[in-house]
Structures are given as C-alpha cells and as structure tokens.
Amino acid sequence: EVQLVETGGGLVQAGGSLRLSCATTEPTFEHYEIGWFRQAPGKEREGVACVNPTDDMTYYSDSLKGRFTISSDSAKNTVYLQMNNLEPEDTAVYYCGAMLSLHCLRVDLVDYWGKGTLVTVSS
Numbered sequence: 001e002v003q004l005v006e007t008g009g010g011l012v013q014a015g016g017s018l019r020l021s022c023a024t025t026e027p028t029f030e031h032y033e034i035g036w037f038r039q040a041p042g043k044e045r046e047g048v049a050c051v052n053p054t055d056d057m058t059y060y061s062d063s064l065k066g067r068f069t070i071s072s073d074s075a076k077n078t079v080y081l082q083m084n085n086l087e088p089e090d091t092a093v094y095y096c097g098a099m100l101s102l103h104c105l106r107v108d109l110v111d112y113w114g115k116g117t118l119v120t121v122s123s
Contacts (some may be wrong), residue, residue, distance in 0.1 A: 002028050002112040004096040009117030014084055018119060020095035022082040029053045029077040032111070033104035036070060036081045037091035038119075045095070047105030051079060059105055086121045093118050 008020040018052065022034060023105035035050030049060045049070035058070050069082040094117050 002032070002098055004028070004034075004092065004095045004098060004112060004114035006114045006117040008048055009094060009119045011120045011122065014086060014121055014123050015021070016086050016121075017082070017084045020083070020094055020117060020119075022079040022080070022081075022095075022114060024077050024098065026077050028098055028112075029072075031072065032098040032100060033102065034072070034079045035059075035097050035099070035104045035110070036068075036079075037095045037097055037107060037110070038090075039116075040089075040092040043092075045107045047107060048094070049081060050104035052104075053079065061105060072119065083119070086119075088121045088123045091119060091121050 005023045033052050036048040037045050039045040051058045051070050051072050053072040067085050072079045096114040098112045099110045101109040
C-alpha cells in the first residue's frame with residue numbers, strides 16, 4: 001500500500017519560507033515519481049514540482065521555478081519542497097502525489113495522494 005504523509009504547512013508572512021516534507025515508504029520511493037501539487041480555494045489542483053527519487057531528475061511548473069525547489073532523501077524516503085519568497089497567491093493545500101507515469105506534473109496521472117497540508121501566506 002502506498003502511503004504519503006505531508007507535514008510542514010503553516011502560516012507565514014509574504015516573503016517568508018517554508019519547507020514541506022512528504023514521507024513515504026522505501027518501495028514507493030524506488031518505484032514511483034513523487035510530486036507536489038497544490039489546490040487554492042476555488043481553483044483546480046495544479047502540479048508544482050516532481051522528482052524521480054532514483055535518479056534525482058526534477059521537473060517544475062514554469063510559473064514557480066526559481067522560488068520552489070524539490071529534493072529527495074533516500075535515507076529517509078522523504079521528498080521535500082523548499083518554498084522561498086512566498087506570496088499570498090501561494091496560499092493553498094499542498095498535496096504529495098505518487099505516480100508511475102513519467103508525466104509527473106499531471107494531476108490526472110497521479111495514482112496515490114496524501115491528505116495534504118495547508119499553507120497560508122499573509123500579506
């Protein structure tokens with residue numbers, strides 16, 4: 001069974017930083033692409049960044065590249081999302097997703113979801 005547990009959300013002021021963590025199991029880490037997605041109030045879920053933990057290939061949404069950095073730690077079976085210079089528009093529930101597809105930013109191709117963690121950016 002694939003399990004994904006997100007932590008690290010919270011309230012931060014605009015311009016601040018947060019690091020989200022997605023903890024999973026070793027089999028998931030070895031066989032799935034793992035990505036971060038977000039869903040803002042009233043909007044559709046969108047892909048943020050994703051990584052292949054076995055070769056560390058990373059992919060980013062064009063609009064977020066530069067402020068957000070995804071990374072993985074094989075010793076902890078954990079994927080991180082470092083978010084810098086946060087803006088109120090980044091307020092959303094952030095979800096971790098695992099997928100077998102190489103198109104790892106596509107919401108419709110995610111096979112498993114975590115429960116999400118809320119990030120609120122105040123102005």
